[in-house]
Amino acid sequence: EPEVTQTPSHQVTQMGQEVILRCVPISNHLYFYWYRQILGQKVEFLVSFYNNEISEKSEIFDDQFSVERPDGSNFTLKIRSTKLEDSAMYFCASSLQGADTEAFFGQGTRLTVV
Amino acid sequence: GDSVTQMEGPVTLSEEAFLTINCTYTATGYPSLFWYVQYPGEGLQLLLKATKADDKGSNKGFEATYRKETTSFHLEKGSVQVSDSAVYFCALRGLTGGGNKLTFGTGTQLKVEL
Numbered sequence: 001e002p003e004v005t006q007t008p009s010h011q012v013t014q015m016g017q018e019v020i021l022r023c024v025p026i027s028n029h030l031y032f033y034w035y036r037q038i039l040g041q042k043v044e045f046l047v048s049f050y051n052n053e054i055s056e057k058s059e060i061f062d063d064q065f066s067v068e069r070p071d072g073s074n075f076t077l078k079i080r081s082t083k084l085e086d087s088a089m090y091f092c093a094s095s096l097q098g099a100d101t102e103a104f105f106g107q108g109t110r111l112t113v114v
Numbered sequence: 115g116d117s118v119t120q121m122e123g124p125v126t127l128s129e130e131a132f133l134t135i136n137c138t139y140t141a142t143g144y145p146s147l148f149w150y151v152q153y154p155g156e157g158l159q160l161l162l163k164a165t166k167a168d169d170k171g172s173n174k175g176f177e178a179t180y181r182k183e184t185t186s187f188h189l190e191k192g193s194v195q196v197s198d199s200a201v202y203f204c205a206l207r208g209l210t211g212g213g214n215k216l217t218f219g220t221g222t223q224l225k226v227e228l
Contacts, residue, residue, distance in 0.1 A: 004157060037218075041220060043158075043205075043221070044117070056214075057216075093158075101214075103160075105150070105158035107155060107156050107169075108157065
């Protein structure tokens with residue numbers, strides 16, 4: 001069964017460093033998303049991406065964040081200069097279309113900023 | 115803005131007990147409502163959904179009914195199994211923006227013991 005895969009499963013980084021979280025969405029999907037969950041808090045929407053551009057982003061997704069689809073298979077989230085409060089579980093998701101289609105999620109990358 | 119509130123966990127039950135996980139929402143209009151489940155080490159998986167008032171979503175013995183009058187979507191199962199141990203997330207997809215953003219609750223951990 002097709003699935004969304006994320007790497008790495010756990011990343012530890014020093015404050016101020018750049019990190020790139022990687023995702024391979026399901027191959028025929030057209031919409032891609034990043035969500036995050038800070039420990040004990042809600043899963044929060046960060047950004048959606050379609051047709052090689054951001055279609056929607058939350059107020060969390062500031063200039064420190066960027067997304068890219070560098071080739072036909074990967075979808076990445078870059079955090080330019082990590083802060084302690086960026087520590088969270090980051091989930092990638094993809095869907096065949098936008099509204100009214102199921103979003104499939106990866107297993108998450110736990111980012112720890114020290 | 116849109117929001118989802120679900121009961122805090124962990125919820126610990128004996129096998130074959132009845133399960134209810136409460137979920138209420140705040141949204142404009144008639145959002146679609148979802149329950150996602152996350153088993154240990156895996157991604158979020160869609161468990162069931164309902165797209166309009168009074169719809170009942172069901173899957174794997176779990177049920178939830180879209181109650182517009184109480185803005186609720188409580189998850190129920192008549193007889194839980196140890197294999198149901200997981201984290202359960204209530205979510206909605208609102209009508210604002212591109213319509214493909216999910217708003218989640220905090221998740222409720224369920225532990226089922228023999």
